[in-house]
Amino acid sequence: MGLLDLFRKKPAGSAQTAKERLRIIVAQERAQRNTPDYLPVLKREILEVIRRYVQVDSDAIQINVEKDDQQEVLELSISLPTDER
Amino acid sequence: MAEIIVVTSGKGGVGKTTSSASFAAGLALRGHKTAVIDFDVGLRNLDLVLGCERRVVYDLVNVIQDEAKLHQALIRDKRLENLYILPASQTRDKDALTAEGVERVLNELKEEFDYIVCDSPAGIERGAFLALYHADQAVVVVNPEVSSVRDSDRILGILASKSKRAEENAEPVKEHLLLTRYSPEKVEKGDMLSVDDVLEILGIPLLGVIPESEAVLQSSNAGVPVILQEGSHAAEAYKDAVARYLGEEREMRFLQPEKKGLFKRLLGG
Ligand SMILES: Nc1ncnc2c1ncn2[C@@H]1O[C@H](COP(=O)(O)OP(=O)(O)OP(=O)(O)O)[C@@H](O)[C@H]1O
Ligand SMILES: [Mg+2]
Numbered sequence: 001m002g003l004l005d006l007f008r009k010k011p012a013g014s015a016q017t018a019k020e021r022l023r024i025i026v027a028q029e030r031a032q033r034n035t036p037d038y039l040p041v042l043k044r045e046i047l048e049v050i051r052r053y054v055q056v057d058s059d060a061i062q063i064n065v066e067k068d069d070q071q072e073v074l075e076l077s078i079s080l081p082t083d084e085r
Numbered sequence: 086m087a088e089i090i091v092v093t094s095g096k097g098g099v100g101k102t103t104s105s106a107s108f109a110a111g112l113a114l115r116g117h118k119t120a121v122i123d124f125d126v127g128l129r130n131l132d133l134v135l136g137c138e139r140r141v142v143y144d145l146v147n148v149i150q151d152e153a154k155l156h157q158a159l160i161r162d163k164r165l166e167n168l169y170i171l172p173a174s175q176t177r178d179k180d181a182l183t184a185e186g187v188e189r190v191l192n193e194l195k196e197e198f199d200y201i202v203c204d205s206p207a208g209i210e211r212g213a214f215l216a217l218y219h220a221d222q223a224v225v226v227v228n229p230e231v232s233s234v235r236d237s238d239r240i241l242g243i244l245a246s247k248s249k250r251a252e253e254n255a256e257p258v259k260e261h262l263l264l265t266r267y268s269p270e271k272v273e274k275g276d277m278l279s280v281d282d283v284l285e286i287l288g289i290p291l292l293g294v295i296p297e298s299e300a301v302l303q304s305s306n307a308g309v310p311v312i313l314q315e316g317s318h319a320a321e322a323y324k325d326a327v328a329r330y331l332g333e334e335r336e337m338r339f340l341q342p343e344k345k346g347l348f349k350r351l352l353g354g
Contacts, residue, residue, distance in 0.1 A: 013274055013275025013276040014275070014276050015272070015275050015276055015277055015278050015279070015282065016275065018230075018231050018278055018282075019278060019282045019285075019286070021231065022231055022234050022235060022278075022286050023285075023286060025235060026234070026235060026238050026286055026287075029235070029238065029239065029242075030238070030242070033242045033246070034246060
């Protein structure tokens with residue numbers, strides 16, 4: 001171990017990447033918890049329809065179900081590639 | 086009132102059985118009458134870790150199917166008078182465990198024991214579900230590694246929505262994080278998630294951190310729970326975790342790499 005190592009600040013190893021990836025996937029999976037079982041299929045089918053017109057990535061579609069006492073809202077957001085517009 | 090504790094993780098091989106054995110032994114050491122149940126039907130292992138494999142006559146499935154009485158199947162530990170083991174069956178029949186059967190066994194155990202520790206199998210299938218269903222408290226065993234952290238979050242979701250307490254709208258299952266196989270050297274190098282990283286992602290209270298330790302392998306070779314391996318860091322860390330579970334305050338230990346050269350010590354590194 002070199003002298004510099006003793007004074008370095010934050011380690012920038014693979015753990016940082018692991019943490020970032022986990023933060024995203026865990027948040028995503030928590031949001032999907034307790035959502036209707038048909039959501040994944042719905043998402044796939046919507047993706048197929050969109051792709052008849054525009055080539056989008058499979059992460060271009062975000063589906064959310066928001067619940068409050070009164071109602072459930074299905075929120076759908078699709079980001080289109082910039083050069084297609 | 087007896088308390089049911091599930092030791093669970095989602096991902097396999099992270100240290101559930103090791104932790105169940107030591108946690109149950111730790112509770113027994115502290116004077117509490119404790120039963121530890123192996124829910125891993127088809128892959129019995131707890132008996133080996135506790136060194137009672139040759140004393141297994143009847144198992145959990147025998148009791149559920151009324152082929153044996155509970156007290157015939159319970160094995161009393163040779164070292165700790167307060168510790169009893171209920172082994173898993175080696176049957177390949179996955180449906181051998183029934184919800185009603187498990188409930189009946191747990192209710193019977195509750196009359197005699199202070200703590201009932203359920204060693205869950207890996208996965209989120211039937212065995213894992215039945216192991217956690219009746220839990221009052223959950224010890225979620227996690228390794229500082231991406232797939233283990235993600236799987237444990239799924240288990241937390243199941244505890245919050247599918248457990249008996251959730252179904253009955255009772256007070257939620259109390260969750261505890263037990264981080265195992267922790268290597269402070271790798272954390273310092275930036276190649277392993279730190280305790281704080283895992284806490285930040287999972288957001289449940291920390292029960293303990295068990296260091297990666299050769300003593301674990303040695304004691305499972307010998308059939309002794311590692312908590313009884315005097316002087317090993319893993320044993321100390323498990324004892325601390327049990328003490329915290331019982332409501333005592335203990336500072337977290339073994340989170341820093343062991344100091345090596347004099348030079349480092351002079352620098353306070
Ligand atoms: N703190 C530790 N240090 C070193 N090795 C460990 C530690 N904890 C567990 N191990 C080792 O990891 C392996 C898996 O442990 P264990 O059987 O307890 O995991 P498990 O979660 O019960 O596995 P399964 O999901 O198959 O039931 C064993 O070989 C054990 O000796
Ligand atoms: Mg196991």
